[in-house]
Amino acid sequence: MRVIELHKSVTDSNDRDAEILRQQFESRGILLINLMSSAGSGKTTLLERTITDLRNKVNIAVLEADIDASVDAERIEALGAQSVQVHTDGMCHMDAGMTAEGLKAMDLEKTDIAFLENIGNLICPAEYATGASRNVMILSIPEGDDKPLKYPLMFEESDVLLITKTDTRPYFRFDMKKCVERVRFLNPDITIYPVSAKTGEGMEEWENWLLEQSEIIKGKVK
Amino acid sequence: MHELGIVVHVAKTLTELAEENNLKRIGSVTLEVGEVSGIITDYFVDCWNYFKVRYPLLKDCEMKLEIIKGINYCTECQHEYEAIRYGRICPKCHSEHTYLKQGNECNIKQIEAED
Numbered sequence: 159m160r161v162i163e164l165h166k167s168v169t170d171s172n173d174r175d176a177e178i179l180r181q182q183f184e185s186r187g188i189l190l191i192n193l194m195s196s197a198g199s200g201k202t203t204l205l206e207r208t209i210t211d212l213r214n215k216v217n218i219a220v221l222e223a224d225i226d227a228s229v230d231a232e233r234i235e236a237l238g239a240q241s242v243q244v245h246t247d248g249m250c251h252m253d254a255g256m257t258a259e260g261l262k263a264m265d266l267e268k269t270d271i272a273f274l275e276n277i278g279n280l281i282c283p284a285e286y287a288t289g290a291s292r293n294v295m296i297l298s299i300p301e302g303d304d305k306p307l308k309y310p311l312m313f314e315e316s317d318v319l320l321i322t323k324t325d326t327r328p329y330f331r332f333d334m335k336k337c338v339e340r341v342r343f344l345n346p347d348i349t350i351y352p353v354s355a356k357t358g359e360g361m362e363e364w365e366n367w368l369l370e371q372s373e374i375i376k377g378k379v380k
Numbered sequence: 381m382h383e384l385g386i387v388v389h390v391a392k393t394l395t396e397l398a399e400e401n402n403l404k405r406i407g408s409v410t411l412e413v414g415e416v417s418g419i420i421t422d423y424f425v426d427c428w429n430y431f432k433v434r435y436p437l438l439k440d441c442e443m444k445l446e447i448i449k450g451i452n453y454c455t456e457c458q459h460e461y462e463a464i465r466y467g468r469i470c471p472k473c474h475s476e477h478t479y480l481k482q483g484n485e486c487n488i489k490q491i492e493a494e495d
Binding site: 159160161162163164165166167168169170171172248249250251253281282286307 | 382384385386388389390392393396397401407411418468485486487488489490491492493494495
């Protein structure tokens with residue numbers, strides 16, 4: 159027996175795979191977005207509204223990741239957008255290898271923006287790079303303004319925070335100011351958009367950000 | 381199933397390492413696990429033992445864990461303190477401007493292998 163010293167993080171090989179995938183997508187001018195949140199925060203509903211609103215401007219495809227079922231992919235396909243469902247077989251997050259496999263099953267020739275709708279979970283998805291160029295997370299009003307305190311990592315890893323279901327604010331004790339303060343303390347660079355996919359409030363700002371990022375990625379190719 | 385996900389990554393790294401170094405069998409793997417990394421150590425070892433038997437390279441590989449203490453650092457008074465005992469608020473000056481200095485690790489430290 160001989161001893162081999164490694165001293166490397168378990169996520170090292172995943173970080174490498176993620177970097178390769180990121181470069182592949184950016185060289186094709188496709189903006190890959192990792193969308194993370196807890197279960198039931200409204201990831202699919204937000205995507206439905208975004209796809210509908212931007213229908214005439216950009217081509218959006220969605221890679222749906224769930225432990226089981228394909229209800230989400232069916233909802234996206236009903237809008238005429240391309241969607242592929244991956245099952246993680248019990249795993250609580252998507253890593254770069256799984257993301258690359260799922261994306262292989264898609265025809266991305268005409269795609270401008272590809273979303274990875276990650277597993278509904280505020281913890282593990284934040285720990286694994288997926289190869290996405292931007293991380294976007296959702297916190298919905300009913301979940302509460304204390305979530306940045308309890309699950310700091312995802313707020314630290316995200317470029318954008320969407321505070322969703324703003325139409326339900328009258329019914330919940332959600333302190334928007336406190337929430338924003340807590341998030342900014344963890345991540346001063348994060349962009350925050352309060353939105354409601356139901357009423358459309360704030361959606362334009364979010365969608366403009368999306369279009370802008372897509373242009374930045376396309377600009378890198380030229 | 382957080383622990384299972386990590387086990388898959390450990391197995392992948394060891395398989396790559398074995399290919400690079402022509403290793404036939406790995407006898408043990410030592411991991412450094414932070415106290416506040418969110419890994420439940422008993423469950424982690426169970427997941428490893430469940431997973432490893434499928435691979436000839438890993439089937440006799442014992443998982444050894446070294447625990448790294450969770451230490452927070454206070455940016456107001458420069459005090460270092462136990463993260464698990466006191467949490468985010470500095471016990472000395474009561475500031476909340478603290479960060480985790482160590483204790484979130486999950487590193488593969490070393491392996492014992494046969495050529």
